[in-house]
Amino acid sequence: MRIDKYLWSVRYYKTRSKATDAAKKGRFRVNGDIVKPARDVFPGDMISLRKDQIDYKVEVLDLPASRVGAKLVNLYRVDRTPQENFDAKKMIELNQDYYRRKGEGRPTKKDRRDLDDVLDQTEEID
Incomplete structure (x- = not known):
């Protein structure tokens, strides 16, 4: 076959x-x-x-x-x-779900400002 x-x-x-x-x-x-x-x-x-x-x-x-x-x-x-392959897939799904759940739409202005603040702080450290 x-x-x-x-x-x-x-x-x-x-x-x-x-x-x-x-x-x-x-x-x-x-x-x-x-x-x-x-x-x-x-x-x-x-x-x-x-x-x-x-x-x-x-x-x-x-x-x-x-x-x-x-x-x-x-x-x-x-x-x-091996069970590890299924566990790795589950971790990937959880990681993607952490910040924004499916169906919640695009990031808001507040989300963008928070991200800009984090990026500015990392630039100051470097």
């Missing part, structure tokens, strides 16, 4: 075309080698992929006939992604 079809089947991508585009950009590795979308995968292969700033490591257990339900995904793959 093609790698793009496999990753779509086990629900790493919503559409097969998104999986194909990611493969064309070089985001997949099978057993350490960068692969094209048409590369076949077999049981026992280790797939490394980068998606949403997380480096996933997936071991192929079996090949599904078509896209499988979320409850059946674990029959076809084992996720060997």
